[in-house]
Amino acid sequence: MTGPDEPAALHATELGFRYRARGEWALRECGFTVPRGRITALVGRNGAGKSTLLHLAGGLLRPAHGEIRVLGAAPGGGAARSRVALLTQDKPLYPRFTVADTLRMGGRLNASWDQPVAERVVREGGIALSARVGELSPGRRTRVALALALGKRPELLLLDEPLADLDPVVRGEIMATLMAEAAEREVSIVLSSHVLPDLEQTCDWVVLLRAGRVELSEDADALREGHALLTGHVEEEPTLREHTVVHRRTHGRQLTALVRPRGPVGGTWHVERPGLEEILLGHLQDGTRGAKGAAA
Template sequence: MTGPDAPAALSATGLGFRYRTRGGWALRDCEFTVPGGRITALVGRNGAGKSTLLHLAGGLLRADSGELCVLGTAPGTSEARARVALLAQDKPLYPRFTVADTLRMGQKLNSAWDQAAAEQPVREGDIPLHARVGELSSGQRTRVALGLALGKRPELLLLDEPMADLDPVARAGIMAGLMAEAAERGMSIVLSSHVLPELEETCDWVLVLRDGRVELSEDAEAVRESHAVLTGHADQADVLAGQHTVVQRRTAGRQTTALIRQRGPLRGDWHVERPRLEDILIGYLQAGDPGHPAPAERTEAAA
C-alpha cells in the first residue's frame, strides 16, 4: 500500500536496545518516522547503532524499551516477516548449496516468491546457477543474498552495508535497479552505508544516528535547503547560536566557518554557501569532535 494513507516504513517512539554483554545502550530514546515509498540513507559512525536498528526492524532483536513499528505492525510477527526483507552485513548463506539451491530455498519459504526478480542480480553478475555458494567471491555472494531478498518481493527492504565488497560499477548498477524497483512498486528501502557520495545521488530521506540517538530524520532535499555554510569574522560567531542551530563551528584566527541550520534571516556580514548533503551529514557526525574542520574547509582543501 502506497500513498498518503500508507503506514510509515519505520517509526519509533522511545526506542532503546541494550547489549548486556557490552554493558551499554546501543540505541536509546530514539524517536523518528520514515515515510513509506522512500529510499532512506541510514548514516552513522561505527558503533552508532545502525546495524542494531536494522536487526530490530528485521525482527532479529527485540527492543528493551519503547516501540518500533515496520509498515504499521510489530517487527518479527508473521505479517512483518512476509513484508520485510533484511540483507544483513554478514550475508548468511549455506556454503554447500548451489546458487539454484539457495534460490529454491527462498521460493519454498516465501509464498509470494518471484523467481525472475531473484535471478536478476545473479544473472547480471554472470554467476552460474550451478556454482556452489562457498566457492563464490564475496561480491558474488552479495548478489546471491540480494537475489534472495528481492525474490521475496518485500514492501520494505533493509540493507546493512550491502555493497561494501562490490566494485563501483557493480554498485552503481545494483543501486539503479533498486531505485527502479522503488519507483515502479513503491517499495521502501532503508540503506546503511558509509559511501556518502553515492547516498546523495540515490536517497531521498536521511536518518542519522550518533551515539545511539537520532540526530536527523528528514527529507533529503529539505535538509539541503535548510542548511548553510557561513564564513565571516569571528566577532560575529556568538550571534549565530541565538538565531540558528549551529551544527559545527571552527574558528581560526579572526575567521569563523560554521555549518548551520538556518532558522530565519541571517544577520551580519557572511559569505554563504549551500553545502552538499554529504557535507551536512559529515558535519552532524563530527559535531563536537575536536580537530575536525568544517565541511567547507574540507572541500576547499580537497579542491
Template sequence: MTGPDEPAALHATDLGFRYRARGDRALRDCGFTVPRGRITALVGRNGAGKSTLLHLAGGLLNPTHGRIRVLGSAPGTAAARTRVALLTQDRPLYPRFTVADTLRMGGKLNPSWDRSVAERVVREGDIAPTARVGELSPGRRTRVALALALGKRPDLLLLDEPLADLDPVVRAEIMATLMAEAAEREVSIVMSSHVLPDLEQTCDWVLLLRAGRVELSEDADALREGHTLLTGHVDEEPALREHTVVRRRTHGRQLTALVRPRGPVGGDWHVERPGLEEILLGHLQEGAAAENGEAA
C-alpha cells in the same frame, strides 16, 4: 502510489535496546517515523546503533523498552515477515549451495516468491546458476543475497552495510538495481552505509543516529534547503548566535560554519548551499566533537 493513510515504513516510540551480556545501551529513547516509498539513508558513526536498529526492525532482536513498527506491524510477526526483507553485513548464505540451489531454497521459504525477479538479479551480475556460492567474489555473493531479498517481493527492504566491501563499479551496479526496484514497485528501502557519496544521489530520507539516539529524521531535500554553509571573517561570528551552528571551523582569521538558520543571517558572508554529504559529515563531526568534549 502509497496513500496518506497507509502505515509508515518504520515508526518507533521511546525505543531502546540494551545488550545484557555487555551491559551497554545500543539505543535509547528513539522516536521517529520513516514514510513509505522512501529510500532512507541510515547514517551514524561506528557504535551509533545502526545495526541494532535494523535487527530490531527485522525481528532479530526485541526492544528492551518502547516499541517499533514496520509497515504498521510488530517485527517478527507473520504479517511483517512476509513483507520485510533484511540483508545483513554477513550475507548469510550456504557456501556449498549452487546459485540455483539458493534460489530454489528462497522459493520454498517465501510464499510470495518471484522467481523471475531473483533470476534477473543474478543474471544481470553474469553469475552462472551452477556456481557454488562459497566460490563467488564478495560482489557476486552480495548480488545473490540481494536476489534472495528482492525475490521475496518485500514492501520494505532493510540493508545493513551490504556494499561496504565492494569496489565502486560493483557498488554502482547494485545501487542501480535497488533504484530500479524502488521505482518500479515502490519498495521502501532503509540502507545503512558509511559511503556517503553513494547516498547523495539515491536517498530521499535521512535517519541519523548519534550515540544511540536519533538526531535527524528528515526529508533529504528539506535538509539541503534548511542548511547553509557560511564563510567569512571570524569577527562575524557574533551574528551566528541566533542560529543553530552545526559545525564551525577556523583557519587563521577565516571562519567556516555549517548553519541551520532561524531567519536572515546578518554579516558579510560568502553563502553556499551544501550538499547532503557535507551536511551529514557536519552532523557526524559535530557529534564526534561533543563526545570528545570539544567545542562544536
C-alpha cells in the same frame, strides 16, 4: 503509489535496546517515522546503533523499552514476516550451494517468491546459475544475497552495510538495482551505509543516529534547504549566535560553518547550499548539538 493513510514503513516510539552482556544501551529514547515509498539512508558512526535498529526492525531482536512498528505491524510477526526482508552485514549464504540451489531455497522458504526477479538480479551481475556461492567474489555474493531479498518481493527492504566491501563500480550497479526496485515496485528501502557519496543521488529520507539516539529523521531535500554553509572572517562569528551551528572549523583567519539558519544571515558571509554529504558529515562530528550557536 501508496496512500496517505497507509502505515509508515518504520515508526518508533521511545525505542530502547540494551545488550545485557555489556550492560550498555545501544539505543535509547528513539522516536522517528520513515514514510513508505522512500529510500532511506540510515547513517551514524561506528557503535551508533544502526545494526541494532535494523535487527529490531527485522524482528531479530526485541526492544527493552518502547516500540517499533514495520508497515504498521510488530516486527517478526506473521503480518510482517512475509512483507519485510533484512540483508545483514555477514550476508549468510551456503558456500557449497550453487546459485540455482540458493534461489530454489528462497522459493521454498517464501510463499511470495518471484523466481524471475531473483534470476534477473543475478543475471544482471553476469553470474552463472551453476556457479558455487563460495567461489564467487564478494561483490557477486552480495548480488546473490540481494537476489534472495528481492525475490521475496518485500514491501520493506532493510540493508545493513551491504556495500561496504565492494568497489565503486559494483556499488553503483547495485545501487541502480535498488533504485529500479523502489521505482518500479514501490519498495521502501532503509540502507545503512558509511559510504556517504553513494547516498547523495539515491536517498530521499535520512535517519541519523548519534550515540544511540536519533538526531535527524527528515526529508533529504528539506535537509538541504534547511542548512547553509557559511565562509567568512573569524571576526564575523558573533553574527552566528542567533542560528544553530552544526559544525565549525577555522583555518587561519577564515571560518567555515555549517548552520541551520533561524532567519536571515547577517554579516558578510559567503553563503552556499551544502550537499547531503556535507550536512551528514557536519552532524556526525564530535561536539554539542541542538543549542543555539553551539560550536562543534
